[in-house]
Amino acid sequence: MMIPRRRNKVIVIGGGIHGCATAYFLAKRGQIVSIIERDHIARHASGVNAGGVRSLGRDLAEIPLSLASMDIWNNLHDEIGSYAKAFHPSFYLKVAIDEEGYAFGSARAEELERAGYNHEIWLESSDVQSRLPKLTTPTYGGFLVEGDGWAIPWQIVRGFAQGARQHGAEIIEQCNVFSLELKQNCWRLKTEKGFFEADYIVNCAGAWAAELAFQSGEPRMPLAAYAPMLAVTERKPPILPAVIGVLGHTLSLKQIDTGQFVIGGGVRAAANLGENSGEVVLPELVKSMRLVAKLFSDIAYAQIIRCWSGIEGYMPDNLPIIGHGKQPGLIHGFGFSAHGFQLGPAVGKALADLVMDQQPRIPLDAFRPDRF
């Protein structure tokens, strides 16, 4: 006789990429899952980010997680079906255009070699030029990762949400969580839509997560909220086959399938958590624009037609919080500091492992919630 495994009731707070991926992997493994989201799925940083899917340039501590995630991205169709079409793999190139960038790149190459990673390849200047024929500034070379690319972020998140739903998860939108408390081994949530109970809580509430954790009785975690800004231009003929970054500068540049250039990189504006709004301060983007105009003079005369920002949570060391909280049954996954989108699928898997009391395959030590 098969003894049915106990099915835990799990509530995931936050309908971003991490919340939805976690809910998906949990529901797939037979858990009773609900996602509670204060706005709608992929409303904030997960839905409105630049969509970079990049294993390049990661902190050494993040590389295993990022590479594991890349494996899921490469077989994304198996998980989220046709939503996977929103992922466009190509290559990612981070070039050095000045002495500082070059020095930074050399140091990084040594560091990677020592740690035994070989996914980032250093290209010489001439190779960079042949990869990017429209480049209009000389480079000192750059790092290349084949298979990195970009995605339409909200579609990926929706894909995971839809997958979770198909495996029986419930998604509750427009539902603000007011409070969270542990009572006799059971978590009780007070929300806009009434009370909920669960054995496990996964806190993926992004920029709002630390406040929620603190309020539930966890130690205060140093999370700061900002709104990284993005700009998009009018449509232009295709000239850019890859996602571009610049060593030592805040910039990410890509041309999406509509022909529009998306210019980002994480220049931050202020965020207002209460009003759900991030500001857009264009003058802060001037440096990025100068860099773009220098790199590709073809883009210099493209018109910027729209700018926006999304609210994101930042940690002081720019590494996320992934792991068990102080209280039993509470698991955190937030603070991705504007580079969490690519990590999403692997983080979802890891958080699901933590809920199911399994040891995640990937070391998560660097992301311990109590490291501060």
Place this chain on the structure above:
Amino acid sequence: MKKDFDLVIIGAGPAGMSAAIQASKFDMKTLVLDDQLAVGGQVYRHIMQNSNKKKDLSFLDGDYWSGHNLADKFLCSSIQFLPESRVWQITKNKEVFFTQKGKAHCVQAKSILIATGAMERPMPVKGWTLPGVMTVGGAQILLKTACSGADGAVFAGSGPLFYLTIQQYLRAGFEIKAVIDTRPKKMSLVAYIWAFPSLLQLRLLLKGIRWHSEIRKKLFYFSDVKSVRIIGKDVAESLCFTDAEGREQRISANHIFIHQGVIPNINLTMATELKHRWCRRQLCWKPKIDMFGESSIEGIFVVGDSMGIWGAEAAVFSGKIAIQRIAEKAKRSVAIKTLISCLYRWRQLAIRPFLDYLFKPPEDWLVPEDDTAIICRCESLSKTDISNAIKLGVSGPNQLKSFCRAGMGRCQGRLCGLTIQKMIANHHGQSEEKIGYYRLRPPIRPLTVFELATLSNDDSTAEK
């Protein structure tokens, strides 16, 4: 160092000009920015250039020429005026960012006056994107600036500007093929009630009645028309509609001018995050302002038609009142003079509610009947595309953006915003006010990567 100004006025139409003239009386250090090559806004467009060929332009009447005096005074004042300046962001700290002649600039203001005027309400009928179809306002501007027009055009729509432009077209000697009036014949009860106060502006009222009867007499005229569609393969070829008796009509034409009234141009006020309210009478969003025009951010005033459609005469007053208010605030007093100006302005407003109710677009003009009609022109999305996206469970226009890219093009929602808001409201059975509008962000006007790159912190001088 950024250049400092006591006052920055955005828009050199009637409201902006009168405000600037008033500001020069108070010795305020003022900068006026305008998109266009010259002063006048839309209503007095090309006024200075036209003034020396008055005889050739007999189709323009006294109301237009009255703008000359204003423009003259404005240009003779000590105010700094920068034409061809596109304002793309105002910050809460009252910095004004704009592009002029390919370079981005920033100035610091103590007070800001937004006088960006009105725009035409989009009239999304089937075929409105075909070459040969233009708005009536556009046709009027060609007339004012280049004396240029098209023989054999068809006018479809309604509203004061609609009749005015037809009049001007006639007097300029262009042949009009037909006038398709979409105003329902039956006047609503509120319109009858508001007809009484409109008698205070009898001159305007009579002018309108005269135009209307002349158009009926002289032209091939259809009233109470429904279901307008524009047919054509690559260009507009004909216009189909249902006439008052319910018969299908078809008129062939290559030039079709459409119009469904005007609404405030709110892209700048919304992107500045001023508070707005939905006006049920004029069916549009308006910035929330006090009686002097001050918005929800202290020191930012909204005047003229950008605060609500009141017309040119009222705009002149609102500009003046706002400046008096700014001057008084500096002296911490309220002068009786400002209050009197406010009262006097009421007289200028008397006819407006009547016009609003008389020409209020009926429900069936706000959303096209035809499923293939384009709603979002920038992304080429039809009514069916939008409906399908709404059915996925969209709560408002902002979520719709990610679902189908509506409103994400270069017009930034100017041409689809109200239609989409109405469609979502209809779907949920809720009011437009509750559904809300697109979240508008700077830049409210496109600017190139290069132009933004030219902005520097120590910038100060824009070319005059």
